[in-house]
Each structure stands twice: as structure tokens, then as C-alpha cells.
Amino acid sequence: MKQVDFLVVGAGIAGLSSAARLARHGTTQVVEAEAAPGVHSSGRSAAFAHFDMDAWLVRALTAASMPLLAEPGATPHPALFIALEGQEAALDRLEANYREWEPRVERLAPAEARAFTPVLREGDGGISGALLDRHARKLDAHAMLEAHRKELLARGGELANGVPVERLARAGERWTADTPGASYSARVVVNAAGAWADPVAALGGIAPLGITPLRRTVITFDTEHAVRDWPFTKTVGPGFYLEPEGNGRLLASPMDEGPSAPCDAQPEEEDVALAAWNVEQATTLTIRQLASKWAGLRNFAPDRLPVAGFDRQAPGFFWLAGQGGFGLQTSPAMALAVEAAATGGPWPEELRAVGVTRAMLAVERLRTPPA
Ligand SMILES: Cc1cc2nc3c(=O)[nH]c(=O)nc-3n(C[C@H](O)[C@H](O)[C@H](O)COP(=O)(O)OP(=O)(O)OC[C@H]3O[C@@H](n4cnc5c(N)ncnc54)[C@H](O)[C@@H]3O)c2cc1C
Structure with a gap:
């Protein structure tokens, strides 16, 4: 032994x-x-670091970790948090929470946000405001x-x-x-x-x-846009997040939380469809074909x-x-x-x-x- x-x-x-x-x-x-x-x-993670986390403790642990997330594990990359119509109060709350740890965060009007993620739609279910963190990190x-x-x-x-x-x-x-x-x-x-x-x-x-394990789904797809410098773009309430994966490819998740037994998680077709639908509703992107899809388990204490x-x-x-x-x-x-x-x-x-x-x-x- x-x-x-x-x-x-x-x-x-x-x-x-x-x-x-x-x-x-x-x-x-x-x-x-x-x-x-x-x-x-x-x-199986989206591998991004930012302060859009509900719990103070998680934001505090993130703040303590940011200086320690060094190369080769992390590179600076902006994050853009968008409010879709009706999510303005959530954006206000996020801004207040965010400023405690990252005071350099900037509030943007929809047109300014589109300078960063040009496919965002305005009006009719599109974005009504945004918060930009230029100091977030892409992890590896x-x-x-x-x-x-x-x-x-x-x-x-x-x-x-x-x-x-x-x-x-x-x-x-x-x-x-x-x-x-x-x-x-x-x-x-x-x-x-x-x-x-x-x-x-x-x-x-x-x-x-x-x-408790909760399943989260990810899709990737190719686009004609040059996306490498687009920010990690995430709705402040239900919706989706989008993230560049190299220059012509985007990764997206509908931020689902399906209950699951501990297992080798696989994507469910309806969550894959929801990912594409949520992205297409709020952007001018059309997802014709997926490059890949996967799911992973996020594990939560009560x-x-x-x-x-x-x-x-x-x-x-x-x-x-x-x-x-x-x-x-x-x-x-x-x-x-x-x-x-x-x-x-x-x-x-x-x-x-x-x-x-x-x-x-x-x-x-x-x-x-x-x-
Ligand atoms: C789609 C998705 C997106 C995410 N995005 C982010 C993000 O952007 N940023 C972020 O910070 N986090 C993100 N996460 C969360 C992050 O990935 C997890 O919090 C983290 O990976 C958990 O790590 P872990 O080591 O606890 O679990 P795991 O990586 O699951 O490791 C547990 C290991 O234990 C092993 N094991 C189990 N039973 C036994 C046994 N009996 N004997 C030996 N070994 C065993 C398993 O095989 C497994 O390898 C995301 C997660 C998912 C699924």
C-alpha cells in the first residue's frame, strides 16, 4: 500500500x-x-474570467485570482455584458456589483456596444444597453x-x-x-x-x-465575420453568451442548467437548438451549420x-x-x-x-x- x-x-x-x-x-x-x-x-468550459457572478463570495474569489491567472493560462480579452429589452435593471445591478472589483468598467449605449460586437440588433428584442470590461481574461x-x-x-x-x-x-x-x-x-x-x-x-x-450537477451546452459555428477581437458577449439575464474561437469561429451557449446525474454529459438537441435560436434573435448572425457541440456539468452546492x-x-x-x-x-x-x-x-x-x-x-x- x-x-x-x-x-x-x-x-x-x-x-x-x-x-x-x-x-x-x-x-x-x-x-x-x-x-x-x-x-x-x-x-468543457467556455474558459473566461469576469465579474458577472451572482454571489459576492465568487466575485471576491475572482478578484483574488485575477492577478494570479498568469500566462500561459490567461490572456486579457474584453467582455461585453448586454441588456436585451427588459433587462435594464439587471444591467444596473451588474454595474454596481462590478465596480466594487473592476472600477474601470464602462457603460455603453447600444450603438457604442455595436462597435465591439457589430452583429448585435437594436430594438425589438435587441439590446438596450451594455457594460464593457476591457480587463477580463480569456483562459486556456x-x-x-x-x-x-x-x-x-x-x-x-x-x-x-x-x-x-x-x-x-x-x-x-x-x-x-x-x-x-x-x-x-x-x-x-x-x-x-x-x-x-x-x-x-x-x-x-x-x-x-x-x-448537484447541472448540464450546460456549448455550440461552435463558423461565420464570415472577422471575430477574433470581438469581446466575450453575454446577456445579463436569460439569453446567451458568444465568444470568439480564433478568427472565423464563434462559441455560444444558451446558459442552460439541465439537471443531470454525474455522467459523461452529452448535449440535448433542444438545448443546441435554443443556443442557435437565442443568438439569432438578438444578432444578425445566421447559424447554418455547427462546427461542434458539447455539454459539461457545472456542480453546485445548495x-x-x-x-x-x-x-x-x-x-x-x-x-x-x-x-x-x-x-x-x-x-x-x-x-x-x-x-x-x-x-x-x-x-x-x-x-x-x-x-x-x-x-x-x-x-x-x-x-x-x-x-
Ligand atoms: C459549458 C461550461 C462552461 C463553463 N465556463 C466557465 C468559464 O467560462 N469560467 C470558469 O471559471 N468556469 C467555467 N465553467 C466551470 C468550470 O469548468 C468548473 O467549475 C470546473 O471545471 C470544475 O472543476 P473540478 O475540478 O471541480 O471538476 P472536473 O473538471 O469535473 O474534475 C473532477 C474529476 O474527478 C474525477 N473523478 C470523479 N470520480 C472519481 C473517482 N471515484 N476516482 C477518481 N477520479 C474521479 C472525474 O473524472 C473528473 O476528471 C464552465 C463549465 C461548463 C460545463
Whole structure:
């Protein structure tokens, strides 16, 4: 049986970014069920970083992460948030929330917004206003995963792919994890299994936190427009987002949230059709043929906030889950939080500076107090 200090279950962005930091403090092993890292949520994301996030905590974690999202993981790219007719109040709310973290954001009239995304329609269901963030970031999920993998290995940690954890048991002061080919004995187990966070906890007889996977659909299509410099363009309420994928290709999502079991998520035809419909309603684009389509699972705790902390019901069992639609852009700050919380170290200055405390991410808030 291999003895380690930290056993991290799951090689998505949460598991790998945290493992790279934990490896500074002890022997660290990551085990991933799939044949490679990032097969699930982390490899299927739109990979953008901005402050249009409902929860203050998520915006604060994003603020702490922005300076740490460095090359090769991120490049500056503008984001344009548009109000369709009837969404003006949501645009006002977004502007107020945004200014706390990015005061350089600019309010634009529809004609000014069209200078950035020229296909936006005005009037009759089209745009009525916009907010421009010139300092948002385009992320590269695979570059981020690879950078963390390399750092993990450089610090003496290990990653085993194609190794699903099938059994977890507490033995004395340690956890034993069984996989088809090997067993591990760990001081700390970090549950970074994304959509499978509750089922992985159940392997060790640990009560679920109610981590719920919600499917999100993405389509890509080619266009005759030169789109490379178009901003990430997103409606402030229901609608869609659009993002350039190179020069002649756009990526779009209808921002759907279909309930799903943890699985290899596939796009549903009606969500694919909705993506194309929502884009065509608000723009002059015509989507004749899709270049590709996919779906991924965004995983939410009941309060839609992330969790990073030990489970008092199960000593040595650490939850790292519920990264919803913000797991890439908050990963630098979350990895710092994991490093401090899992090793008992000082709370990081980067989190202190934005007002994020250990308690905000802790598990206790999700456990029903005993009657
Ligand atoms: C369409 C879409 C768009 C998104 N857009 C953005 C965006 O623009 N910006 C942003 O910041 N975020 C975005 N997200 C969210 C982001 O992708 C997620 O929050 C993030 O990837 C979650 O990472 P994770 O490591 O928790 O999960 P995952 O990447 O799913 O990793 C969990 C891993 O655990 C493994 N695993 C499960 N069970 C076991 C087991 N028993 N043993 C071993 N391994 C196991 C799985 O195989 C998986 O690889 C988007 C997500 C989707 C789906």
C-alpha cells in the first residue's frame, strides 16, 4: 500500500491546482478515473474570467485570482455584458456589483456596444444597453491543467490517470483508498471529484453535501465575420453568451442548467437548438451549420457557493466542491484556501485582502444542525 500525506481524488482544475500547492507540504498523490486530466467539467468550459457572478463570495474569489491567472493560462480579452429589452435593471445591478472589483468598467449605449460586437440588433428584442470590461481574461484550461501537473511533479507529487477510487475506509488515523490496481493510505483525502463529489464521499460512508450537477451546452459555428477581437458577449439575464474561437469561429451557449446525474454529459438537441435560436434573435448572425457541440456539468452546492474544508463528521476528509460556473477563474484563490485549510497553515493574505474567510468556504454551513 502506498503511503502519502495527501490523496487528491479528481484531476480537474480543482484537484490539480490544489495538489500542486499541497505538494509543498507533504507527499501528494492525485488519482483520476479518466485516462487524462480535464476530461469532464474542466475541459468543457467556455474558459473566461469576469465579474458577472451572482454571489459576492465568487466575485471576491475572482478578484483574488485575477492577478494570479498568469500566462500561459490567461490572456486579457474584453467582455461585453448586454441588456436585451427588459433587462435594464439587471444591467444596473451588474454595474454596481462590478465596480466594487473592476472600477474601470464602462457603460455603453447600444450603438457604442455595436462597435465591439457589430452583429448585435437594436430594438425589438435587441439590446438596450451594455457594460464593457476591457480587463477580463480569456483562459486556456488545458494550459492551466498542464502547468499545475508540471508543478505537482516538480515538487515530487504524482498523478495516476485511469485510476477510479472505488472504496474509502477510515483505518486508525488514516484513510485507505482502493482503486482497481493499487491501494493508498493517506493522512488527508481531498475530494475534488466534481459532479461525483457526493458519490465519492458515499464510498467512505460520509453523508452528501447535496452537490448537484447541472448540464450546460456549448455550440461552435463558423461565420464570415472577422471575430477574433470581438469581446466575450453575454446577456445579463436569460439569453446567451458568444465568444470568439480564433478568427472565423464563434462559441455560444444558451446558459442552460439541465439537471443531470454525474455522467459523461452529452448535449440535448433542444438545448443546441435554443443556443442557435437565442443568438439569432438578438444578432444578425445566421447559424447554418455547427462546427461542434458539447455539454459539461457545472456542480453546485445548495447555496451555489464553493466548499473547501474538512468534514467534522469524518476526520481527515476534505471537501473541494461546488465550483459551479466559476471553477477555472477562481482556481488560484481556491488552491490557496485549500493549502491553508488542509495543512492548518495561516490564512492567505490574498484572501484576507478581499475579505474571504475560512468560515465562508467551510462545510458546516451545508450540514443541517441536529434537531
Ligand atoms: C459549458 C461550461 C462552461 C463553463 N465556463 C466557465 C468559464 O467560462 N469560467 C470558469 O471559471 N468556469 C467555467 N465553467 C466551470 C468550470 O469548468 C468548473 O467549475 C470546473 O471545471 C470544475 O472543476 P473540478 O475540478 O471541480 O471538476 P472536473 O473538471 O469535473 O474534475 C473532477 C474529476 O474527478 C474525477 N473523478 C470523479 N470520480 C472519481 C473517482 N471515484 N476516482 C477518481 N477520479 C474521479 C472525474 O473524472 C473528473 O476528471 C464552465 C463549465 C461548463 C460545463
